[in-house]
Amino acid sequence: MAHVRIAAIYQIFLKILCRTPRWTRALDRQQTPFLRSKQRTRPFGAASQEARSMANRSRRVAPVGLALVLTLVMAGCNANSQSPEPAKEKAKAAAALESVPQGQTLHYLSRRANESFETANAQMVPTSRLRWVHRGLTSWQTFPDKDTILVPDLATDTGTTADGGKTWTFTLKEGLKFSDGSPITAQDVKYGIERSFAPMFQGGLGYHKTLLVGGTDYDGPYDGKKLDSIEVVDDHKIVFHLKRPFGNWPWIVSMPAFAPVPAAADTKPETYGEHPVASGPYQVTSFRKGSQAVLERNPNWKADTDQARFAGPDKIVLDMGLNNDTIVQRLIDDKGEDKAAISNALISPSQFQRIESDPSISNRMANSPSGYFRYLAMNVKRPGLSDVRVRRAINYAVNKAELQSVYGGPKFGGQITSTIMTPGIPGHTEYDLYDGGDTGNVDKAKELLAEAGVSELKLTLTYPTDVSAIEEKEAQSIKNSLARIGVKVELKGLDGDTWSELVSSDDGDYDMTTNGWGADFPSGMSTIQPLFASSEIGNGGGNASKYSNPKVDAAIDAAIAEPDLGKAATMWAAIDKQIMEDAPVVPILVQRTQALAGSKIMNYFIPAYPPFANELVVGVGR
Secondary structure (H helix, E strand, O other): OOOOOHHHHHHHHHHHHOOOOOEEOOOOOOOOOOOOOOOOOOEOOOOOOOOEOOOOEEOOOOOOOOOOOOOOOOEOOEOOOOOOOHHHHHHHHHHHOOOOOOOOEEEEEOOOOOOOOOOOOOOOOOOOHHHHOOOOOEEEEOOOOOOOEEEEOOEOOOOEOOOOOOEEEEEEOOOOEOOOOOEOOHHHHHHHHHHOOOHHHOOOOOHHHHHEOOHHHOOOOOOOOOOOOEEEOOOOEEEEEEOOOOOOHHHHOOOHHHOOOOHHHOOOHHHHHHOOOOOOOEEEEEEEOOOEEEEEEOOOOOHHHOOOOOOOOOEEEEEOOOOHHHHHHHHHHOOHHHHHEEEOOOOOHHHHHHHHHOHHHHOOEEEEEEEEEEEEEEOOOOHHHOOHHHHHHHHHHOOHHHHHHHOOHHHHOEEEOOOOOOOOOOOOOOOOOOOOOOOOOHHHHHHHHHHOOOOOOEEEEEEEOOOOHHHHHHHHHHHHHHHOOOOEEEEEEEOHHHHHHHHOOOOOOOOEEEEEEOOOOOOOHHHHHHHHOHHHOOOOOOOOOOOOOHHHHHHHHHHHHOOOHHHHHHHHHHHHHHHHHHOOEEEEEEEEEEEEOOOOEEOOOOOOOOOOOOOOOOEEOO
């Protein structure tokens, strides 16, 4: 298992990540756009206890690639002064990708039996198949060789704020229509968001639920109540009133719950996702639960209003509940309709060997330039780890090259890292405060332990056992690394639920644990706040290091509030380094993800962020 490929690991993360109540990630972000578990509400940011925790993340995984320098420039009160014209921006995107022909049928092979086009509790990124049917106020534009950017979708721009990010205004484009011919209005957007608060739609990406004024006490529209913090000014203008300044709101409104839903069509909420009224380029014409969905063109969608979707295929057939390995084998074999297929299947180590040995197959595999943040968390509340010099020594001691090998090597496993934010997240900056080379610096580590007056140190390393042998091998590698500096490590494997409860409790009885994380949207907030804010210690929070630094908490709050995302990125970069000065974690890897497509599929790539193929730009060649 010394060279287990990341595809298998990817599958591992899927389970691991969604185990922890506060952690949600989506490997299949194409419905857990990065995976969630139970919805939970808790404060975010040290200073704002009234604002409950952002989404119920899954994390044991995290995003990606090149330094993503996004700037929503503040011009006067505008979050991004003037939005580019959709047609021009779409042309730029098309120039960077292959030209997608109109026509043909795209096949989607899903290992998930419960596929749906419900947006109220969806956890899928804006580049996933859910968005074939639904649009949002904003969306994401991805590229094979450039950073992901935020673009307007139903809105004319990515939002404006006149009060530093506490109130956000969006104006809908003129002439937008649903698939039934009715106009898309601001009221439809408001209603779509309100639905997500209903108890029947627990879960999903719930940042908005804790940010909107009155959101934590609101239970949806089905009892006739409205959420007043979502203000409909007229058919085209909608205003959001937040509890506190929040600069990333333009990213939040790209999430599934912000898709418009006409109230008149929502007569059976439990099954609305099977036959929703479409705002995107495709409408559901046939839906057999757990079996198959057929999508065909929405005649009322206008390409010149949409810079996120290419909408090449005339028809999309989504087959559900298929065996994972069978899907991959079908894509490897590349026969018949499978030549025009994509999927959410995870590639096994044995299948990787076959793929690598044949260029005609390997050329059809997308490999992410970046991925998820894998790290070792050190419980700073424990006596043996309370001295920062000890934690720094452990940073020097860990043999990251060996861990990279455990996860499949540099090509499939991932790249060795020394930072918290991954490439592809705005503000990601390469630095290494504890440069011991890929295999570690034993002498420097011993020197720091001597300075701290520490000898014969004994620590526990806790890890989950119900996913794969990979976690045990990872733990054993760390144990071996620390043995080189005289630190004895006792390994404690636990079942997933027990492990999750332990590391997310306030006084967990462990010294160290391995973990992984994936961000919901490209901002340092989506990784740093849940993992290192003191508000995230215990009560299901993601701060497994039990790290608490009032200066860091204050810096996190300031970065969250900053409406200029360019400035915020710089702030997150500084916080990243500030945290690593205290060494509560050992960054290990940025883990890669892979996906395979049929030979007729065009524009199949994994961008820097998110670590999933953009399903909105693929086409089918003739």
